Amino acid sequence: MSRFITIKDIARKLDISVSTVSRALRDTYDVNRETREKVLAMANALNYRPNFNATGLVNRSSHNLAVILPFVTNYYFSAVITGIQEVAYQQDYNIILHITNDSPERERAIIKNLAASNLDGLLVAISSDADACAHFQQVIDSGVPIVFFDRVPDAIKTSKVMQDDYNGAFDAVEHLIGRGYQKIAHIGGPQGLGFTRKRKKGFLDALAKHGLPVNEEWIIHSGFSREDGEADALKLLKQKKRPDAIFAANDRKAIGALMALKKSGIKIGAQMGIIGFTNDPASTIVSPTLSTIAEPAFEIGKRSCELLLKHISKRNFIPEEVILPGTLIERESTLR
Amino acid sequence: MSRFITIKDIARKLDISVSTVSRALRDTYDVNRETREKVLAMANALNYRPNFNATGLVNRSSHNLAVILPFVTNYYFSAVITGIQEVAYQQDYNIILHITNDSPERERAIIKNLAASNLDGLLVAISSDADACAHFQQVIDSGVPIVFFDRVPDAIKTSKVMQDDYNGAFDAVEHLIGRGYQKIAHIGGPQGLGFTRKRKKGFLDALAKHGLPVNEEWIIHSGFSREDGEADALKLLKQKKRPDAIFAANDRKAIGALMALKKSGIKIGAQMGIIGFTNDPASTIVSPTLSTIAEPAFEIGKRSCELLLKHISKRNFIPEEVILPGTLIERESTLR
Incomplete structure (x- = not known):
């Protein structure tokens, strides 16, 4: 690579002061437009790169x-x-x-x-x-x-x-309710995380709005992996009172739950609705495909x-x- | 953050020269072991970080x-x-x-x-x-x-x-042959890439070893996405002479092919064997699950x-x- 171009090179070429070049590059108020444009054009012509090394001198930026x-x-x-x-x-x-x-x-x-x-x-x-x-x-x-x-x-x-964790969760649970599910479980993430709390609150508030019961046994907190989702779903299956739908805190957990339930002979959708949160590409690969809240x-x-x-x-x-x-x-x- | 520790601080603390500290840190041959250990211990005690700024002076490393x-x-x-x-x-x-x-x-x-x-x-x-x-x-x-x-x-x-692209491809195709597939297609990546060529060569050599025909119409090159795999598989379906198995250059293409064929009513495995290359976690989510070559x-x-x-x-x-x-x-x- 060739020697790095500095603001001194630009100043010399234009026959103006280094300080003017520096101020022009930073776009300070005391440089007129014409000068600024000349400096920028020359900087461009010389392939001047502020992140090479000169910037450290100009404004202490490392980029x-x-x-x-x-x-x-x-x-x-x-x-x-x-x-x-x-x-x-x-x-x-x-x-x-x-x-x-x-x-x-x-x-x-x-x-x-x-x-x-x-x-x-x-x-x-x-x-x-x-x-x-x-x-x-x-x-x-x-x-x-x-x-x-x-x-x-x-x-x-x-x-x-x-992302809007609260409203996303709320929408997911309202979607389940709109499809006729009434006994809705939640498999969540670790309790310490803020967005885990917000998704859970969206879940609880949607149930409350529609007068549906909150069953503490249907709320499980664990990790975010597919394996966590599998384990959570099998716990739900073992309970005397079974839920008829699951809202999972993310798609990986939802996919784990879906696959574990399918293996246990549960008809996904008909017997147990499942919705996730993410819109991981895997949600269109799993069969049946996974409803979810797409995160931006x-x-x-x-x-x-x-x-x-x-x-x-x-x-x-x-x-x-x-x-x-x-x-x-x-x-x-x-x-x- | 506190002032950065430099090799001067280490030298001062140990009452030795900066040059000795520098050479000890670089482990040059002319520093005895005892001195080197003293320097490293002090560097550690002071939380000296060569990548903060001192290294530029010592050996021009930015880390x-x-x-x-x-x-x-x-x-x-x-x-x-x-x-x-x-x-x-x-x-x-x-x-x-x-x-x-x-x-x-x-x-x-x-x-x-x-x-x-x-x-x-x-x-x-x-x-x-x-x-x-x-x-x-x-x-x-x-x-x-x-x-x-x-x-x-x-x-x-x-x-x-x-990864061993050639032998991986060879093993994948021999696996298909071992399972009784005889008319094997290949949906590959862009022709310009070296590993694409190697996987294709492994495919061709496995066919040759087992005396199976190479049908040029069963070799399709396109991109690496799931959509590319879908399109490639549909092209294969339209041909008068249909293959009975597909070796895909990666799992995303294989999964695209698998899903497109399933949608077209083809029984995966029984009517059309599919094997990929990667061991993407999605290969265990798709149904039926995807045989593949796991890349390290x-x-x-x-x-x-x-x-x-x-x-x-x-x-x-x-x-x-x-x-x-x-x-x-x-x-x-x-x-x-």
């Missing part, structure tokens, strides 16, 4: 963003990353990816070892058990902005981007990254909470 | 690796990333993630804009149509090592990590990253080609 999340091997998070990447690529930012494996210890170790000097901001989905979020507050206090998405800590005041995963990635860039460019940017609606998708698993 | 790949929203690549991340995390390296969306233009733009000054090395799976790989050769020539995985360019001499995706990520770190630590490291075997997994889609 690096860290993304910290539990997994990439599931559809939801890989779609979120793709959305983040799309915005970052357009704006010439790099994504530094950290995977916690859903371990709070690893999450803390990653934060402890972060090369904060080399980061403009963080995008984070916290691990399942991360109740104590002091390590994130420290990062924010050190002047590096964070935007949380999907799995967000309630205690930290910063921008957050989520790609859009959540995009909006999170856009918000973070606002925090980076404007230190006094007021935190925003963005809540994106899900969409009910009716498939075979809720056909009676 | 950043770039990973460039077509997608993250498929199981194979997300599992590879997880393997890469596992090694990088243990060795205190950061992963900078770039997604090409399988576009050669975007791939070239990413390479052009790479902050090479800030990278120790690259891990790359090339995009489907990337025949011209001069941009990668330029990176290597500039002194930044690259290890390719899965989708590797034949023309560039550097380390590569792949996580292991490919790990080995690629380990090899890259060898190239980084030893400039004259001789390139290695690592080929990891796949495993035949027999499921319902090849039961007659």
